[in-house]
Amino acid sequence: MKRSHRLIGMTRYILEHPMQLISLPFFSKQYDAAKSSISEDLTIMNQMLKEEGIGYLESIAGAGGGVRYIPQYEQKQSINFINTLAKRLEDPDRILPGGYLFMSDILGEPNTVRTIGRLFANAFAPLNIEAVVTVATKGIPIAYAVASFLNVPVVIVRRDPKITEGSTVSINYVSGSSRKIQTMVLTKRSLAQGSTVCIIDDFMKAGGTIDGMKNLLKEFGANVAAIGVLAEAEDEEDERVVNDYTSLLQISNVDVKNAHIEVSPGNYFE
The missing domain is CATH 3.40.50.2020 (Rossmann fold)
Structure with a gap:
C-alpha cells in the first residue's frame, strides 16, 4: 500500500476514535507496514492536525503505549x-x-x-x-x-x-x-x-x-x-x-x- 493511501486510512480511523489509545502494532498489522513507517506516518499526521487546528496526537510510551487523538479547536x-x-x-x-x-x-x-x-x-x-x-x-x-x-x-x-x-x-x-x-x-x-x-x-x-x-x-x-x-x-x-x-x-x-x-x-x- 502506498504511504498516501495508508495515511488516509489511518487518519480516518484516528478521527473516528478520539481519546482512544491506539497501539502502533495495530496499525502495523492493519496496513502491513513496519513500525518505523507507521511512526513516521503518525508524525506527519500530528503535524497536519496541529496546522488545521483540530487537535493533536498524544504519544504514550511503554509496552502498552501508542497514540491518542486529542480533539481541539483553534x-x-x-x-x-x-x-x-x-x-x-x-x-x-x-x-x-x-x-x-x-x-x-x-x-x-x-x-x-x-x-x-x-x-x-x-x-x-x-x-x-x-x-x-x-x-x-x-x-x-x-x-x-x-x-x-x-x-x-x-x-x-x-x-x-x-x-x-x-x-x-x-x-x-x-x-x-x-x-x-x-x-x-x-x-x-x-x-x-x-x-x-x-x-x-x-x-x-x-x-x-x-x-x-x-x-x-x-x-x-x-x-x-x-x-x-x-x-x-x-x-x-x-x-x-x-x-x-x-x-x-x-x-x-x-x-x-x-x-x-x-x-x-x-x-x-x-
Missing part, C-alpha cells in the same frame, strides 16, 4: 464561530414569551451542533470524562456531539420513568425559573458508581434543572467535573444556584415589547 476559529452564533440569535423573530429564544433550527443543524460539541470537548478533554449527562430536552443533540469527541456514552435524565429502562433512582427538585417542585429520574443501569461526568444543557436561567441533576448524580457517587451550557440568561445571575459552569453565549436585554435582544459570548474563554 481559538480564532472558536471566537469566530461563537460571534457568528451570537449574531444569529439576535434576530428579534426568535423571541418567545417569557424571554426565551427559538433555537430549535440551530440545534437541528448537524455541522453547527458538531462544532458546539467540539468546543465543549476541547474544554473538558483534560478532565478524564467518563460520561456526558443531560436532561431530556433540546440539549440532547449537543450532549451526543460532545460525547462523540470525548468518545464516551451519553446518559439521559428523564422527567418520568420509562418501563423499558428498568429500575430507576428519582429525586424531587425545585425548578429555578418556575419555582415548582418537579421530579427527575435516572435508570440504575445507565451510570456506573463513582463515574466522572460532565453535564450538558442547551439553556440555563437560574440553574435549577442542572442543580437537580447534580443532586441526582450524588446518588450514583458521580463526580461532576464540568458543566457546559450553550446559552445562559444574564438577568438571572442574582438567583442562580449553579456557579461553576462553562457557557458559550450569554443572553441579555431581552425586550419583548420592542423586539430587541442582545447576545454576547459567554464565559468560555475565561
Whole structure:
C-alpha cells in the first residue's frame, strides 16, 4: 500500500476514535507496514492536525503505549464561530414569551451542533470524562456531539420513568425559573458508581434543572467535573444556584415589547 493511501486510512480511523489509545502494532498489522513507517506516518499526521487546528496526537510510551487523538479547536476559529452564533440569535423573530429564544433550527443543524460539541470537548478533554449527562430536552443533540469527541456514552435524565429502562433512582427538585417542585429520574443501569461526568444543557436561567441533576448524580457517587451550557440568561445571575459552569453565549436585554435582544459570548474563554 502506498504511504498516501495508508495515511488516509489511518487518519480516518484516528478521527473516528478520539481519546482512544491506539497501539502502533495495530496499525502495523492493519496496513502491513513496519513500525518505523507507521511512526513516521503518525508524525506527519500530528503535524497536519496541529496546522488545521483540530487537535493533536498524544504519544504514550511503554509496552502498552501508542497514540491518542486529542480533539481541539483553534481559538480564532472558536471566537469566530461563537460571534457568528451570537449574531444569529439576535434576530428579534426568535423571541418567545417569557424571554426565551427559538433555537430549535440551530440545534437541528448537524455541522453547527458538531462544532458546539467540539468546543465543549476541547474544554473538558483534560478532565478524564467518563460520561456526558443531560436532561431530556433540546440539549440532547449537543450532549451526543460532545460525547462523540470525548468518545464516551451519553446518559439521559428523564422527567418520568420509562418501563423499558428498568429500575430507576428519582429525586424531587425545585425548578429555578418556575419555582415548582418537579421530579427527575435516572435508570440504575445507565451510570456506573463513582463515574466522572460532565453535564450538558442547551439553556440555563437560574440553574435549577442542572442543580437537580447534580443532586441526582450524588446518588450514583458521580463526580461532576464540568458543566457546559450553550446559552445562559444574564438577568438571572442574582438567583442562580449553579456557579461553576462553562457557557458559550450569554443572553441579555431581552425586550419583548420592542423586539430587541442582545447576545454576547459567554464565559468560555475565561
